[in-house]
Amino acid sequence: xxxxxxxxxxxxxxxxxxxxxxxxxxxxxxxxxxxxxxxxxxxxxxxxxxxxxxxxxxxxxxxxxxxxxxxxxxxxxxxxxxxxxxxxxxxxxxxxxxxxxxxxxxxxxxxxxxxxxxxxxxxxxxxxxxxxxxxxxxxxxxxxxxxxxxxxxxxxxxxxxxxxxxxxxxxxxxxxxxxxxxxxxxxxxxxxxxxxxxxxxxxxxxxxxxxxxxxxxxxxxxxxxxxxxxxxxxxxxxxxxxxxxxxxxxxxxxxxxxxxxxxxxxxxxxxxxxxxxxxxxxxxxxxxxxxxxxxxxxxxxxxxxxxxxxxxxxxxxxxxxxxxxxxxxxxxxxxxxxxxxxxxxxxxxxxxxxxxxxxx
Numbered sequence: 534x535x536x537x538x539x540x541x542x543x544x545x546x547x548x549x550x551x552x553x554x555x556x557x558x559x560x561x562x563x564x565x566x567x568x569x570x571x572x573x574x575x576x577x578x579x580x581x582x583x584x585x586x587x588x589x590x591x592x593x594x595x596x597x598x599x600x601x602x603x604x605x606x607x608x609x610x611x612x613x614x615x616x617x618x619x620x621x622x623x624x625x626x627x628x629x630x631x632x633x634x635x636x637x638x639x640x641x642x643x644x645x646x647x648x649x650x651x652x653x654x655x656x657x658x659x660x661x662x663x664x665x666x667x668x669x670x671x672x673x674x675x676x677x678x679x680x681x682x683x684x685x686x687x688x689x690x691x692x693x694x695x696x697x698x699x700x701x702x703x704x705x706x707x708x709x710x711x712x713x714x715x716x717x718x719x720x721x722x723x724x725x726x727x728x729x730x731x732x733x734x735x736x737x738x739x740x741x742x743x744x745x746x747x748x749x750x751x752x753x754x755x756x757x758x759x760x761x762x763x764x765x766x767x768x769x770x771x772x773x774x775x776x777x778x779x780x781x782x783x784x785x786x787x788x789x790x791x792x793x794x795x796x797x798x799x800x801x802x803x804x805x806x807x808x809x810x811x812x813x814x815x816x817x818x819x820x821x822x823x824x825x826x827x828x829x830x831x832x833x834x835x836x837x838x839x840x841x842x843x844x845x846x847x848x849x850x851x852x853x854x855x856x857x858x859x860x861x862x863x864x865x866x867x868x869x870x871x872x873x874x875x876x877x878x879x880x881x882x883x884x885x886x887x888x889x890x891x892x893x
Contacts, residue, residue: 572600573636576621579630581631594613596787606777627640650726652731653729662704665696669719690718694748717752785869800857801832803854804845807852819847
């Protein structure tokens with residue numbers, strides 16, 4: 534099965550530059566290159582499938598993620614987001630298809646893949662009875678971080694998520710947002726090239742989500758990390774360079790947020806008038822596309838805000854109210870799936886057991 538979209542990565546909004554890092558904190562594994570010397574994608578997925586018995590959780594999806602890109606998988610619960618992450622992180626073997634991380638196959642080379650990825654699970658996995666620093670030191674042991682680098686790495690990742698002053702505090706005293714940021718720091722401790730975030734801000738309030746995203750974007754901008762996240766929050770997906778909309782196991786659209794909105798259609802200008810019939814006739818006579826609603830008329834226009842004055846003058850009737858609406862990601866999801874994203878929240882979730890992930 535093939536998906537109907539352009540899977541070729543577009544240039545990241547952040548560009549290709551990244552700040553130099555301290556010599557004591559490496560960027561992790563070097564970028565993989567093919568036989569021609571060209572850099573391979575950070576993530577390369579081809580016709581990936583996962584079936585549980587007769588149920589197809591993921592249906593032959595294909596896409597690429599460029600190095601340094603923030604890539605979002607947007608869809609409701611049960612759409613196949615977490616199943617995809619499980620396959621990319623070597624936690625579940627695909628039924629068919631292939632996937633590589635930095636050129637390393639997730640099935641044939643799982644150890645090499647795990648060295649290059651960090652993962653923040655959907656469910657909390659920190660030890661509540663340990664301090665922030667103790668949680669990080671335990672992770673350093675699991676990933677065999679060189680002893681002489683542990684202290685420097687812990688200090689750096691805690692600075693990145695603004696938790697350096699809480700390093701000696703028990704995790705049980707942390708708020709939900711602080712614990713999430715610590716999990717991101719832990720995921721970065723072994724210097725991965727790709728960071729996977731599975732519903733990273735679920736259960737957090739909007740302000741805390743925004744603060745956490747400052748940390749995530751700082752990681753991308755300062756460390757050059759590729760970020761792959763799953764989410765059902767529209768505002769969260771806006772942070773991504775590109776978004777793949779997944780529904781019932783298939784990718785139904787993939788592009789930048791702005792391009793996805795453009796594909797939905799024009800801005801709309803909603804007018805409440807004293808005479809909808811006359812206003813509609815006047816506007817259509819001048820070439821405007823108009824739809825008559827129950828309480829107003831809707832005018833379709835590119836750059837709606839700039840055309841408001843012209844539309845009002847052309848309508849040539851008294852106007853009680855004007856509202857300009859630009860397509861958003863809710864409109865995008867509705868356009869490509871035929872339903873609101875919240876309508877899918879009670880769909881069947883597929884088996885997942887994340888605990889026990891480590892370097893093997």
